[in-house]
Amino acid sequence: MNKAYDELTRTWTRLHHFDHLQAIAAWDQVAMMPPKGSSARADAMAEMDGLMHSLQTDPKLAGLLARAEDEDLDAFERANLREIRRSWRASNALPQALVEARTLAGARCEHAWRSQRPANDWGGFLGNFREVLRLGRETAQRLSDDTGLAPYDALMDQFEPGMTSAEVDRVFGDLQQWLPGLVQQVRERQSFDAVLMPAGPFPKAAQRALSLDAMALLGFDFQAGRLDESAHPCSGGVPEDTRLTTRYAEDDLMQSLMGTVHETGHARYEQNLPREWLGQPVANARSMAIHESQSLSFEMQLGRSRAFATPLAPLLVAHFGAQAAFEPDALHRAMTRVKPGLIRVDADELTYPAHVILRYRIERALIEGRAEAEDIPTLWDESMQSLLGLDTRGNYKDGCLQDVHWTDGSFGYFPCYTLGAMYAAQWFAAMRRQSPDLDEHIARGNFAPVFGWLRDNIWAQASRWSTAELAQRASGEPLNPAHFRRHLEARYLGTGAG
């Protein structure tokens, strides 16, 4: 009898049920809710947040956690207990007053940002953002005191447990050595390519039908999820019922299509988390970088490969009729076109990491007190110049005002995007070792080697292992950015598969 452990699992099952209602309400908020519902929805969700917080900060939990450590648990239960403790720690590290102040300041800053960004109003933004940053630093310090990690590392640990800035420096340091040169090399090479862009307009209903076909091709289980529309594509819902959203631009077919492919990667991870563990923290997806490694496995590794263009092309023809741009070679060229730009979410695969490195540098300096809020535009411009050769002076709306993340104080998240891209490259390298003819399978529409590998090595493992152990078990090594470099060189310089 493991009485303390069992009592803990009952509390987390309860939290799981309440999470379900929050997840559906949150999805509804972005995909379904009419505007006048928003205030009542915010009140209802805040009430539930408060309830869940009070369940997770129940003083008796500390004793139960201590007693459970001494109980006779098997390895699986130990892993679950580790995850329960992580969840408990995250809720208990911060005083309620700080959590509420952050929510308030974040909501105010984000709300104002929605109109400040189009107005290029950096000065107005700064007024709210200083408080968000102050609270972000206080949060980092509190989490640091609680975990013993450095302040920025403690923030990152919320999203990517076990990741440190030393490790990020190692892999991003490598990346920033070769990335600007590679971008330049690829740009020169591509300057000789004739690129055919698919010619629209592409009616929304047909794009939606195409998205559904692409999801089906990629193994999405429509008995356990849906596709809807929202202002920003996202993946939500619950593992038993994942809710994807995309958005449609009538003149740009690729935006909704690749958005859907990306979110399908997130969704398949959730749909394939081990059913028998659901309800316990060990059944959750491992981390944000690992989650992103799934969406990027689908969108970048698989979706933009030359091999995938072969089974994708007939879908485009079926929904929009034949055109030269839908020939697999042309399609692949259009999907791998590199062009440095100001906007992260519009960036191609090759220049995207530059946007992330820039944000990592700045947010870490902000949290560590090496920079102040008013320094951001200058720091932004310096990195954009050195990494992508672009000038952003005076253009705040397409510069440091472009992202939502900092408005509500989500510092420490940005590195996950590029860590995810690196992990995805590492997974595909492992897959290719196991299936040397992987691209031939993909070109024939046989994705079983891809999905089988991901299912066995990532999806079915959930949070059974730490991220480092997961990577080691899946690919035989810890995070290794060399795979990402090899993948980019292969795809963009034609030095191998891609």
Add this chain to the structure above:
Amino acid sequence: MNKAYDELTRTWTRLHHFDHLQAIAAWDQVAMMPPKGSSARADAMAEMDGLMHSLQTDPKLAGLLARAEDEDLDAFERANLREIRRSWRASNALPQALVEARTLAGARCEHAWRSQRPANDWGGFLGNFREVLRLGRETAQRLSDDTGLAPYDALMDQFEPGMTSAEVDRVFGDLQQWLPGLVQQVRERQSFDAVLMPAGPFPKAAQRALSLDAMALLGFDFQAGRLDESAHPCSGGVPEDTRLTTRYAEDDLMQSLMGTVHETGHARYEQNLPREWLGQPVANARSMAIHESQSLSFEMQLGRSRAFATPLAPLLVAHFGAQAAFEPDALHRAMTRVKPGLIRVDADELTYPAHVILRYRIERALIEGRAEAEDIPTLWDESMQSLLGLDTRGNYKDGCLQDVHWTDGSFGYFPCYTLGAMYAAQWFAAMRRQSPDLDEHIARGNFAPVFGWLRDNIWAQASRWSTAELAQRASGEPLNPAHFRRHLEARYLGTGAG
């Protein structure tokens, strides 16, 4: 300072927020959720039901209620306290074990019924239903002990507070005297009418567009609600964000259209409950019969009137092109065609009450122990013969197996349908006294006199008064079935407005 009262209102605000999440999850369940989501959803909603039950059965509430009675409350707060007490009483009258046993037996019986009904399997149904009935009787007895009402009245009181079987006997007794004769008279009269039925097919997308236009015509606020699709039309969501559903049959335009008109009546009541009271029980809709009086005001009093056919006809033409059946006179004839049938939900306005009287007779006898489950088919057949002249022997699926209500033990609800029809007739009689040229306004598409009256007299009153007081204030008299009779005679025998 009314400390006890204030503490009670805080608890009910909390319940209101949790209700919001349950309401959205319940709407999602019927309108959006894929099949594999159902088990996790049921678990999550059951967890929330349990939480809300424990909040409502907190032992300290009894003392707070007693103390609040002695506090210095104004008339409005007294009304809210009355409704808080009603809500508290409903949750505390039944032991948790009984509630759980009912949920379990109801779910089992309903689940089996879904296949037993098409299989005409009365014997199989009986096996589960006996337990549902036993628990229904125990519930009635417990509620009776708690309230001092007779057992069946105590069940009915859950849906229609203050309504008694003596009162139902009075108004249904009157009705069953003249209804069979009126049906016969109308049938003879209509046998000379040439009825043109709208000729389809009617594509689903066009029906949906028509439904949206009809909702707009009827004043639905699309900033505070939506229309979607489900197997059974319903009205759900929350007052700030009402969620309607309808269903579409490609060969039958009227089913979705009139279903939408009906649900729009429910929705406008919810959308116009007083915003400043929301969160407290006094802001809730008054009762199920009053709710039905709104849907039937929209569907029957307004929607199937000759006057309404004038502004409705152009919408049909706009979506489906002109046809003779869309001429206002023809449309009205089709919408007021009377034909006794076996199925309640397909019944016309005139024969519908017979279906309700029959169910009221049987369920009351069941609860009072004057009949047993196995007697239902015989009792059913006797009433169908005497009220509508139809033979149902051996045809369980279109007879006593047709409704979902009894499968989960919702005894005491059925009378609300016909009470609602009577109230609706009473409201329109009051409106006509105030606006003698009401039908001319309606025919010109000016519904302000209708909506203004309903808003002032019903919607804005919420649960401020008992149902009897509400009726008296709104129409100058308590429930009076004479208005329903006059309405039916006017519409179906052409003796006046209709």
